Amino acid sequence: MTSRGDAVSRPARRPAAPLSHRVVLATGWTRRGLALLAGACGALAMAPVGFVPAMAVSLTVAVWLIDGAERTATSRSGARRHLGPTLRSAFSAGWWWGFGFFTAGLHWLGAAFLVDADKTAWLMPLGVVGLPAVLGIYAGCAFALARALWSAGPARLLALGFALLVTELLRGSLFTGFPWNEIGMALGSNLVLAQGASVIGLHGLTALAVPVFAAPATLADRDGAGRRNLAPTLLAALTLIGLAAFGVWRLAGGPAGDVPGVRLRIMQPDVFGDGEFTYENKDALLAKYLALSDRATSPDRTGLADVTHLIWPESPFPFILSRDPDALDAIGRILPKGTVLVTGAARVEGSQGSPANPPRYFNAIQVLEHDPASGAAAVGDTYDKVHLVPFGEYTPFLGLMERLGISQFVPIPGGFTPGPRHRLLHVPGLPPVVPAVCYEAIFSGGLVPRGDERLDRGVILNVSDDGWFGRTAGPWQHLAQARLRAVEQGLPLVRAANTGVSAIIDPYGRILEELPLGEAGVLDGFLPRSIAPTVFSEINQFIPSIAACLLLTVLFLVRYGDGRRRTRNL
Numbered sequence: 037m038t039s040r041g042d043a044v045s046r047p048a049r050r051p052a053a054p055l056s057h058r059v060v061l062a063t064g065w066t067r068r069g070l071a072l073l074a075g076a077c078g079a080l081a082m083a084p085v086g087f088v089p090a091m092a093v094s095l096t097v098a099v100w101l102i103d104g105a106e107r108t109a110t111s112r113s114g115a116r117r118h119l120g121p122t123l124r125s126a127f128s129a130g131w132w133w134g135f136g137f138f139t140a141g142l143h144w145l146g147a148a149f150l151v152d153a154d155k156t157a158w159l160m161p162l163g164v165v166g167l168p169a170v171l172g173i174y175a176g177c178a179f180a181l182a183r184a185l186w187s188a189g190p191a192r193l194l195a196l197g198f199a200l201l202v203t204e205l206l207r208g209s210l211f212t213g214f215p216w217n218e219i220g221m222a223l224g225s226n227l228v229l230a231q232g233a234s235v236i237g238l239h240g241l242t243a244l245a246v247p248v249f250a251a252p253a254t255l256a257d258r259d260g261a262g263r264r265n266l267a268p269t270l271l272a273a274l275t276l277i278g279l280a281a282f283g284v285w286r287l288a289g290g291p292a293g294d295v296p297g298v299r300l301r302i303m304q305p306d307v308f309g310d311g312e313f314t315y316e317n318k319d320a321l322l323a324k325y326l327a328l329s330d331r332a333t334s335p336d337r338t339g340l341a342d343v344t345h346l347i348w349p350e351s352p353f354p355f356i357l358s359r360d361p362d363a364l365d366a367i368g369r370i371l372p373k374g375t376v377l378v379t380g381a382a383r384v385e386g387s388q389g390s391p392a393n394p395p396r397y398f399n400a401i402q403v404l405e406h407d408p409a410s411g412a413a414a415v416g417d418t419y420d421k422v423h424l425v426p427f428g429e430y431t432p433f434l435g436l437m438e439r440l441g442i443s444q445f446v447p448i449p450g451g452f453t454p455g456p457r458h459r460l461l462h463v464p465g466l467p468p469v470v471p472a473v474c475y476e477a478i479f480s481g482g483l484v485p486r487g488d489e490r491l492d493r494g495v496i497l498n499v500s501d502d503g504w505f506g507r508t509a510g511p512w513q514h515l516a517q518a519r520l521r522a523v524e525q526g527l528p529l530v531r532a533a534n535t536g537v538s539a540i541i542d543p544y545g546r547i548l549e550e551l552p553l554g555e556a557g558v559l560d561g562f563l564p565r566s567i568a569p570t571v572f573s574e575i576n577q578f579i580p581s582i583a584a585c586l587l588l589t590v591l592f593l594v595r596y597g598d599g600r601r602r603t604r605n606l
Contacts, residue, residue: 056256059097060104068132071101075136075175081222082141084512088229091222092249094137098179099196099253101129105183126183127176134175138168141217144508171207171214178203187595190254190268194591197246198584204242205580208479212426215478217513220245224520227545228283229276233523234570236579238480243583244279248272287544294562298465300530301343303329304538305352306556308503315354322363325352326370328558337560341372344465345563349534350380350474350501351399357381358402358415367404368412376464377404380473380499380532382452383418396453399429401471401499403463417462420455421473423482458485461497467566468494470527474501477518481576484525493566496521496529503535507554511537519545524572528564543567 062070078094080087105126145167149160182199186192200219208215220241223229233241251272257265305325307313313321329346330339340346357363358381371377381402386395399421407414421429429452461469470483477483477498498518502511515537522529522541529541536553542564549561572579 054256056100056103056253059100062104067101067104067129070097071129071132072136074098074101075133075138076140078137078219078222079140079217081225082217082509082513083221083225083516084509086225088222088226091219091245092252094133095196095246095250096253098129098133099192099250100256101133102126102179102183102186102192102196103253105129105179123180123183127180129176130179131172131176133179134172135168137175138171138217139165141509141513142168144505144510147506147508147510148504174203174207175200185591189257189594190251190265191591191594193247193250193254193268194587194594196250197243198587198591200246201239201243201580201584201587205239212423213479214426215480216475216517218242218480221517221520222249223279224523225516228280228287230520230523230545231283231286232279233520234286234526234572236583237524237572237576238520239580240572240583243587244275247587248275287546289544291542291546292565292567295467295565297344298563299337299342299344300347300540300559300561300563301329301337301340301345302347302530302532302538302540302551302559302561304349304533304536304551304555304557304559306503306535306554307352308501308535313354318353318355318363321352321354322366326366328556330370331558333558333560340370340375343375343560345463346371346375346377347497347499347530347532348377348379349532349538350499351382352379352501352534353381356384358383361412364404364412364414368406368410368414371404371406371413373406373408375406376466377413378402378461378463378469378497379404380501383420397451398455399424399452399473400455401461401473401497403461405464416464419459419461419471419473421452421476422455422458423476423479424452424454425475458483460485460494466495466563470494470496470525472496472498472518472521474499475514477521478514480521480524481572481579483521484573494527495563495566496525496527498529498531499533500531501534502537511535511553515539519547524570524576526567526570526573528566530563540564 059070074094074097078091080090105122143164145163146160149157149163178199181202182192182196185195185198187195204215204218207213208218218238220238223241223245224233224238232244236244251268254265254268259265303325305328307321307324325348332338336342353363355363367377379402381400383398383400383402384395385398386393388395401419403416403418404413405416461471463469472483477500483496500514502514505511511533515531518529518531519541522543523545526543528543531537531539531541536551536555538551538559539547540549540559540561541547543566548564549559551557551559
């Protein structure tokens with residue numbers, strides 16, 4: 037037997053490395069997997085989940101991944117020697133982070149490929165995996181740019197903020213733009229925090245969100261005495277508290293009241309798929325729309341006679357409304373004098389078989405009124421959609437795509453033609469209308485036309501068809517982004533969506549009335565008044581430049597201050 041004194045002493049177990057060190061030192065597929073999971077976690081901050089702290093986890097890991105983007109060499113003695121930063125490693129981490137973020141946030145796109153599964157199901161990987169893979173390039177470029185500006189200490193948070201702001205701006209403009217779920221929506225999806233958009237807009241929220249949510253990464257930093265640097269995280273927390281306080285103060289102002297004499301009715305038909313939306317079924321469809329629109333919902337809303345403005349969603353007709361006398365006649369018979377119908381509708385210019393004037397199709401919003409002379413509905417003002425959806429409404433590189441068997445979802449010959457510019461829509465009885473067809477509502481600062489009359493009052497009208505995406509996160513994300521346009525501009529938002537979510541939203545972003553997703557019905561309400569022009573509405577074209585310059589200025593001031601302190605300590 038051995039006594040206790042003779043027992044062999046075992047070496048003490050080494051403490052586990054901190055999480056930050058594990059991320060920084062990760063290599064290979066471990067590093068890629070961490071980046072993928074971190075990006076996917078960030079998508080939880082978006083609607084409909086809206087778990088804001090998820091973006092803090094995502095961007096904290098992003099900072100540590102960029103910290104670890106260094107080339108190293110191992111000497112014969114086993115010591116590791118740093119050879120300096122590598123942009124390739126940073127780009128790789130950023131691409132995997134972006135791939136995770138966009139795959140988790142845009143997975144619902146797969147539903148669109150199942151609408152006509154016989155023709156498009158085989159293309160589903162292009163939407164569910166291919167698009168996130170392409171969008172991941174933006175995040176990869178952001179991580180590489182941030183690494184080029186990288187330094188030790190809190191300044192690196194500003195480098196990442198500047199880089200992601202630049203690439204998010206590019207994502208919203210290159211190739212017609214696809215700014216879906218910009219990082220600032222982590223703040224913009226929360227009604228209280230979203231009030232900051234009235235001053236700095238979505239791009240300003242992005243510039244603010246990145247350093248704020250990435251700040252916990254600096255808790256792993258220690259000075260020469262081994263102390264943690266708490267200042268960046270405390271400053272980030274105070275920034276969020278200040279933003280929330282501003283939001284609470286702004287929302288405490290109460291409702292702005294209603295526009296007198298305007299009684300709205302939004303018709304949500306919930307018509308999509310199952311062979312219902314066909315030309316052969318056009319009469320039944322129109323009959324359904326008219327019956328829904330004239331439905332009694334309360335003692336003071338017994339039908340269209342108690343409505344001043346009827347709103348129908350995007351392109352609800354499987355035919356060209358303005359060229360169908362029977363449809364115009366049916367609408368005119370049920371539309372009372374003084375009631376205006378505003379509806380999405382495809383329209384066409386030119387004619388088949390005319391080489392000199394071939395047909396051009398537009399995705400439009402049209403205004404219809406009862407014509408006493410003919411008894412039919414007469415088409416008034418029209419707005420043509422400017423921002424078309426790639427592969428949905430037009431096909432880039434059409435010849436190549438057709439050879440590959442890839443076509444757009446909407447079966448319009450040659451695709452839709454974009455409208456010439458954003459402009460106001462004039463609707464009798466309403467203040468100036470800012471039209472937004474479908475995903476035009478996700479473009480910050482691009483809706484209100486410049487050069488037209490000043491919008492001291494008005495309303496944003498968003499007609500959409502989110503039926504392509506079923507009962508997924510897509511329609512809720514679309515609603516959240518459209519709602520932020522109301523906050524930015526200080527204008528109410530009226531939204532008519534085929535399958536939902538239809539809503540009336542006040543200029544603070546509060547949803548006053550709402551029709552659930554996937555439910556047919558009508559939504560009655562009044563038009564909220566607009567409020568005084570917001571700071572953002574006055575200077576929105578300058579916000580991205582101001583935000584980028586501020587981030588760069590503070591970045592270099594912090595780096596210069598850190599450099600001077602290190603010099604004094606030598």
